Every structure is written in C-alpha cells, then in structure tokens.
Amino acid sequence: MNLTERHQHILNRLKKEENVNVIDLCLELNVSSVTIRKDLKLLEDRQLLFRTHGGGTLINPYTKDRPVTEKAMIRSTEKISIGAAASLLVEQNDCILIASGTTVLSLASNIKPLEKLTVVTSALNVALELLRHPEIDVIQLPGTIRKTSASVTGMYAEAMLKDFSFSKLFLGVDGIDIDFGLSTTSMTEAQLNKRMIAAAQKTIVLADSSKFGKKGFGKICGLEEIEQVITDSNISAHMVETLQSIGIEVTIV
Amino acid sequence: MNLTERHQHILNRLKKEENVNVIDLCLELNVSSVTIRKDLKLLEDRQLLFRTHGGGTLINPYTKDRPVTEKAMIRSTEKISIGAAASLLVEQNDCILIASGTTVLSLASNIKPLEKLTVVTSALNVALELLRHPEIDVIQLPGTIRKTSASVTGMYAEAMLKDFSFSKLFLGVDGIDIDFGLSTTSMTEAQLNKRMIAAAQKTIVLADSSKFGKKGFGKICGLEEIEQVITDSNISAHMVETLQSIGIEVTIV
DNA sequence: TTTAAAAAGAAAATAAAAGAATAATATTAA
C-alpha cells in the first residue's frame, strides 16, 4: 500500500466516522505512528481534515455549526490578521461596501466602530456579524443566495447598487493573476463584484497569499481597477513589486 | 476518546439541553472533573458556551437583550410545534414568502423539501437556516436590518415584492386583536408586512397563544385580510370562535 | 549499476493532556 492509497483510506474512514486516531490507523495500515502523523499533517495542509491531539477530524471542532463559518477557519491566522488590518482602514462616518468571502467575514468580526458607520453587504454572515454593533447601519443587498458563500447575487443586487456611492469596497477574491486580473468561482458573483467596484471610490482587495497566481472561473476585472491589496507575508517579493509597479498599494500583515 | 471528541460531545449536549453540569459530564465521558473544567474553560474562551457554577450553558446568563438566535428559545415548545404544523402546508414546487420572527424561524428549521421550492424572505436567519437544503432556492429581500429581529425592512424590499406573486405567506406577528387586527412592534416592519400580504394569495399567521389580545405599535392589517392562523392549545375557545366567524381557518397544535 | 530523491522509521527531545492533591472560593442552609 502506497502513500496515496493510505491517504485515501484515512479520508474514507473520516467520512464514515468523522474522526480518526493515530494508533488505530497505525494498526490498520501497518505503518509507524510517525508516518501516520506525517500523513495527517499533509492532509491538514491540504485542508482535507483538522488535526486533533491523537488523531484528526473532518469538521472544525470549534466553530458553531454553520457550514459557512467553518470555512472561515481555513488559513485562519492569516485571514484574521488580514481582516484586522483591513478594519483599520474603516473610518468614522464611512459608508462602505463589503462583498462576500471568508476573508471579508474576518474583517466584519474585527470592525469596532467608534461612531456611526453604514455598511452595505451582499453576504448574510457579514450582515449578521455586524448586527452586534448598534453604531452600524447594516443594509443587506437582495438576490438569490449562493449556498457555498451565503451571499446574494443577481440583477436585483446590481440594480440596487446603482443608487449608492461608497467610499470603500472591501472585496474578497478567489484568484489574483497578473494577466487575468481578479477572479472568483461564480459567474454571477463576478458580475456583482464588477458593479461593486464601479460603485466604490476605492477598492481594497483582501486575499491571503495562496490566492496569487490563481485564476477562478469568473473574471471580475483587471488589476488596474483596484487601489489596494492586503495580504500576508508569504506573498512573493516579485508579486509585490509587480503590483506596486501598476500603482497598487500593497499592505503585508 | 480524545480531547476534541469530548469537546464535540459537550457542545452536542449543550445544543440539545441548553446546559450541562460537570459531574454528569465526568460520568458520561469517564474523565476527572479537573479535565471537564479545563474543557469548559477552553470552550468558554472560544465563546462556544458560558461557564456557570457547576457546569456550562449556551445562553449568556448576564445579558438582557439576547441576540436573535437565543430569543427563539422563549416559549420554544409551542413555537416548535407551530413551526412543524406550518411546514406541512408547504407543498412541492411552491413559491412562498416567509416574514421575520422567531416563530417563522421555527418553520424554517422544520421545512424538509422533497422537491424544488422557492422561498423569499426578509429574515436573514430564516435564509441561513434554509441554505442547508439544496432543493430550496432562497431569495433574500434587501434593506436596512433591524437588530432585534435580524430582518430587513424598507422601500427596497417593498419595491422588490411587487415583482413576485406567492402562493403562501407565513407571517409572524407580535399581537392579534379582534379590533386592531395584526400588529408588530416596528412601524417599518408593519409596512413591509402589509406589502407581503398583498403579494401572497394566502396569508398564514403563526402566533403562539400569548399573542392574542395584544397590540403591537405598528398595525399591519385587519383580521379580514388573513386566511389561516396556527397557534397552540392555550388559546381561548372564545377567540377561536370569533376568528372562525370571520372566516379564518384556525389550526391548533 | 550508480545516484538522487522520496518515503518510512527509530530515537530522543519536547509538548500536551489528564489526573491527584490541596488551597481558595462560592453556594446553601441553618
């Protein structure tokens, strides 16, 4: 039995029983505990399981049971830092637009407004997160809800955006590529994001370093349309230079 | 059983019973009380429960205005039954409208669609609840979010409703009075509910028995505009008769 | 073959978890 078969086996057991432990896997697969731990680590890096002391589990053990919030924990440390850095850009009496995605959700949980703030968002979980603050006027965009991101898309949201102008847009994306520009997995979401960029005076992209060089299915826009990127320190120096040469402000946390 | 599995167990028990105690958990999980206390402390640090003397609870014991998700627990048994009864009225391929409130949230958690279903809602928590079902197309109405009910109101939602026609509206209210009719605490919500009634062929009101004879601030409509009421068995016989005499179908659970 | 690279394992060092003992604190009943 080789490495991939072993990994397959581990994932199958996880699917059946939701969690596995190192010792059982050693016996079942006739390999040492060191090997199993390496397997688990690798699978965790690929975000196929969560490591626990003594084994692994399929579901993130420490999130409330919303499917969407669980996803937020992937690369959580980076996302939390990026969200915190983005929250510093929010000023008093701002009118901002927040798109969907796990990274901007982290922004939402980091916002601590001192005075009035108006937030329009497409993401239901962002809206719910912001409800905690009485200082914030939260406005929800309408539309069909995408199950994977818990956010709306569609013509109603696009039409409504035409009535507003925002000082800033906080945008999360699935891919940033020098040539292809910004992209996301859904066509309708890309369409809405395009309108969002048009409605905002400044577009700030929140993206952890894994997003660079990647392309999602739906193109949102070229890089020339954005003003600022916030990312983590694993971004390559070359990418930073390229972005800066186009005139994009790069913030590294 | 390892640490994470134990934590999972504790959270599951909490979800079912709202509070746990140290001694029971010791026996159930075969670990010392020291360990359980460490578990509870850790889960409290992650804001997944609140520590109490001798155990833990899901609800913060020291806040007055509970967030929306917790408010659902008040009169929960009645609300669960009412929600379950209402869910039976949902038919395949229906296009329904669900308003806001804790009772209709209970409807949302009871819906188990067999085939396609389209749901439009003003309440964010209803929308999130329904996302679990791939068969349901969930459409969110837009607008400013009321913090107390986590639902939208305002002209954008009202305007959007004009584009649709629904077979049924499920409405939660704060008061049902023979003379004053249906009412709710918020003026803007009353306004939206009015439009909702106009957009639906049939209005089904979900209200536990405590709501009868009460008046909220904002009048929604007179009783003649509704077709059906679902309530619990504590409603007075006289009230049932009066409602039926106006031609309202009364379902008691 | 020889060599390089990947995979697996052994062993020691390190870290985490669990429980015991006890002091500190909170709750309850008198």
Added chain:
DNA sequence: TTAATATTATTCTTTTATTTTCTTTTTAAA
C-alpha cells in the same frame, strides 16, 4: 451572619502524543 458543603483554581506528577533529527529503505532516473 456562620458553618457546612460543593465547586473551582493551582501546582505538580504521570502519561501520552508530537516534533525533530537522523538513518534506513524504497523508488525512480541517469
């Protein structure tokens, strides 16, 4: 209020799991 009781926090020890470094084995390529 006080005393009795229950619960919690703290410290320490034992056990268990993990990480790290290094060696061996296997696999693939030159």
